[in-house]
Amino acid sequence: MRSFLSTSIDREAALCFAQAGAHDVEKVLFVIEADTHRQTAPFASISHLSYFRTEDEVLFMLGAVFRIEKVDCDGGVWVVKLVLCSKDAHEIKKMIDHMKKEIGEGEATFYSLGCLLRKMGKYEKAERCIQRRLRELPQNHPHEAPCxxxxxxxxxxxxxxxxxxxxxxxxxxxNLHTLTPDHPHIGYSYNSIGGVYNVMGDNESALQNYEKALSIWSKCYGKNDERIGDVYNNMGNIYLRENKLNLAINNYTRSLEIKKKVLPTDHPSVGDIYMNIGSVYATKGEYDMALSNYDKALRIKTKSLLPTHPSIATTYKNIGFVHEDTNKHQLALEYFQKAAMILHHSLPSTHPWVVTIEDAIRRIKSKLKYIDQSSLFSSVIRLSSV
Structure with missing residues (x-):
């Protein structure tokens, strides 16, 4: 917060303030969870000092940092669940400041809101915001390209x-019609197109686009920019798929070195690279190293993302695969089910990630059933031989 925040422990009083605004604005109610047992808390009840004592006013101090847990709409009012972060949340604040720069700190638009919602994993709402922004823009407006x-x-x-x-x-x-060929925005297009070809399995087209992005961004930003780290990470994904494990780990390592220099420690992008490095070790059969990197990724993502973000589900899924490969089937099932719970909340049932996790759950349940039947059969054999 950049100013003192006035709140109330009386939900109905807060709702009255929210609903008293103009009809053409969105109504928002913030529900804040805060630990009242802290020795040093950045908030205090001032109801005994307030002129309106029935409002049960609580004041939060300048600089308080909150984590968004959930956003819902209830009867025409947006309800945002916030959790007050601890006083040692310096890294969280650094990450928030970095994300503000990514999204833009100028005038709030449906574009900037769409960017934020996408980072939260709220894809449908993000899409609606961007479509509305496009409808606002006149034809051939320069902001069409980023939309x-x-x-x-x-x-x-x-x-x-x-x-x-x-x-x-x-x-x-x-962009090609309005910008110079080496403009950094064109690099974003090539990098994203490469990413789509990557997940479609067209490695050659993906690498061609990544190399174009790398060429443009290296000229614009130098070799130690976050965007350069993105491209190395993306190229590592292709080499991992092609089972070129040394090339994969080299690219992931270069990406991690850059990201750790320019990003906050708990930025989700750093967590993504740890997860990818873990996948290399899992492919090599070095499961302890795989789990170590997956655990680092999970710790970062649970700190920096909403609990329902698909990226957390992906980490749970990968941990589940390691436990399946090491015949710890019950543990594998637990992690697959954690992943499925998130993915069903965040993505449509036809999404490839949802299909993959449901297949994994069916497979591991089948293995557990087979083990139970084998154990029962073995017991019968032993009993019969007595």
Whole structure:
């Protein structure tokens, strides 16, 4: 917070204030969870000092940091669940400041809201915001290109890769007609197009686009920029799929070195790289190293993302695969079910990630059933031989 925040422990009083606004604005109610047993708390009840004592006013201090847990709409009022972060949340604050720079700290628009919602894993709401922003813009407006680019990223997140390519190519076409060929925005298009080809399994097209992005961004930003780290990570994904494990780990390591220099410690992008490094070790059969890196990824993501974010589910899924490969089937099932709970909350049932996790759950249940039957059969054999 950049100013003192006045709140009330009386929900009905707060709702009255929310509903008293103009009819053409959104009504928002913030529900804050705070530990009242802290020795040093950045809030205090001032109802005994307030002129309106029935409002049960609680004042939060300047600089308080909150974590968004959940956003719902209830009877025309948006309800945002917040949790007050601890006083040692310096890294969280650094990450929030970094994300503000990514999204933009200027005038709030449906584009900036769409960016934020996408980072929260709220893809449907993000898409609606960007479509509304496009309707606001006059034809051939320069902001059309970033809108189509973000729609491409959202379609990619939702598993609609054909639509993702369509949006990204439209954004690229606009930029190529309005910008110089080595403009950094064109690098974003090439990197994102490479990402779609990557998940579609077209490694050659993905690498071609990644190399174009790397060439443009290296000239614009130098070798130690966050975007350069993104490309190395993405190229590592392709080499992992091609089972070129040394090339994969080299690219992931270069990416991690860059990200740790320029990003907050608990930035989710750092967690993504630890997860990818873990996948290399899992492929090599070095399961202890795989779990060590997955645990680092999970610790970062649970700190920096909403509990329902699909990226946390992906980490649970990968940990489950390691336990399955090491014949710890019950543990594997527990992690697969954690992943499934998140994915069903965040993604449509037809999304490839949802299909994959449901297949994994069926497979591991079948293995557990087979083990139980084998144990029973073995007991019968032993009893019969007595």
């Amino acid at each position: 189509y680019h973000l729609l491409g990223n959202i379609a990619d997140d939702k598993g609609d890769y054909t639509l993702a390519l369509e949006h990204h190519n439209k954004s690229l076409s606009i």
